[in-house]
Amino acid sequence: MQNMFKALENSGLRGFMGCKSVLYEPELEQFFDTTLIQGGDITGAISGKYFSIYPSRFAGVFELPTEGLSDFSDVPKNLVSDARKIFSKSGEPVVPHGKKKLLKYEYRLLNDILAKSITVKAGSFDAVTNERFQMMTAIHFGLKVNWSKVLFGVLEEMVDRTVKKAKGYGAQISVLLNSDPTLTMGEATPFPSSKILSPKTVLTYITTNQTADTHGQSDEGGKTPVAIVKRASKSKKKSESTSDATLEIVSEVVGSKKRPTVEGSEPVVPKKRRTTKCKASVSSVNMDMASVAQGVVPLHVIELMVRKLGSKDQQSRFVKRL
Numbered sequence: 001m002q003n004m005f006k007a008l009e010n011s012g013l014r015g016f017m018g019c020k021s022v023l024y025e026p027e028l029e030q031f032f033d034t035t036l037i038q039g040g041d042i043t044g045a046i047s048g049k050y051f052s053i054y055p056s057r058f059a060g061v062f063e064l065p066t067e068g069l070s071d072f073s074d075v076p077k078n079l080v081s082d083a084r085k086i087f088s089k090s091g092e093p094v095v096p097h098g099k100k101k102l103l104k105y106e107y108r109l110l111n112d113i114l115a116k117s118i119t120v121k122a123g124s125f126d127a128v129t130n131e132r133f134q135m136m137t138a139i140h141f142g143l144k145v146n147w148s149k150v151l152f153g154v155l156e157e158m159v160d161r162t163v164k165k166a167k168g169y170g171a172q173i174s175v176l177l178n179s180d181p182t183l184t185m186g187e188a189t190p191f192p193s194s195k196i197l198s199p200k201t202v203l204t205y206i207t208t209n210q211t212a213d214t215h216g217q218s219d220e221g222g223k224t225p226v227a228i229v230k231r232a233s234k235s236k237k238k239s240e241s242t243s244d245a246t247l248e249i250v251s252e253v254v255g256s257k258k259r260p261t262v263e264g265s266e267p268v269v270p271k272k273r274r275t276t277k278c279k280a281s282v283s284s285v286n287m288d289m290a291s292v293a294q295g296v297v298p299l300h301v302i303e304l305m306v307r308k309l310g311s312k313d314q315q316s317r318f319v320k321r322l
Helices: 002-017 025-034 055-062 077-086 105-118 130-140 147-159 170-178 199-222 282-289 299-308 312-321
Strands: 036-038 041-046 049-053
Touching: 002 055, 002 105, 002 130, 002 147, 025 041, 025 147, 025 170, 036 147, 041 147, 055 147, 055 170, 077 130, 105 130, 105 147, 105 199
Parallel strands: none
Antiparallel strands: 036 041, 041 049
16 A cells, blocks of 8 residues: 555645645635636636636646656557556455456555546446556556646546536645735635544454445355245236245126125125116006005995995095005
8 A cells, every 4th residue: 555655646636636735715706616728738717717727837836847748648558557456455456447346455446536636437336447547557557647738637527518527636736826926815724634644544344345345255155045026017917926825816707796705604695786777667656656564454344334434425435555
């Protein structure tokens, strides 16, 4: 780990990465809102006053080297081949654009430093890009790199509104703006301590990676396979089950309202339901309205009783009462 930091420092990035860690947040917002690229320079306005950042001033403030590689695809192939073995945690050559977990811990950290602080990448850092692998190779073998041109090019991409680039270099831009005598800066806020590398944060990084490696090995070694059961959608019938159990499907005749009889129980008598509406016939109406009396007197007995009555008025009143 110490050798990695020493190689990173000797590459010429000491002044850029070890600059004063303060932030001028309102000025940074104005910087990204007003900055333009004009004639190869970065210009903008802070509180109504114009500023200009040109490559030579950029290199002078951070003491960056101005000679060497500016395109990392020019890194010799044989050095990249050697780095594939040197960076590997298992000893097997790694793929330049492979997973970060295949690298030794110090090179995982180097990859993250370059991704976050140099190339300013947003998102996941699980994979190593081919460009960063070549950059790591150049740093490890001590190749001369024109960091002034490389870093100024990244800054140009940040302020170019046609390029979707994450905004970074907060501390470095604050130093550049504060070094301009024409600008009046506001109150500075300290850089978040969690983003400053210290022995504690480096140890935490190593411990986290060791724990992740341990969990990964245990998962790959003795993990019991778990069957994944897909739930059927609501539109599917319950009979279409993914279970291995056999199901007995009882089919019903279309139009029948009878329920299947369960073995050992009494049959269920279905309720009668009217399916159509129609007028009942006269005979059926009379039958529905007629009531059957208990102990009805025979008709011929009633005739004898009427005859015994004297007058016709008495007979008609008797009939009415019946």
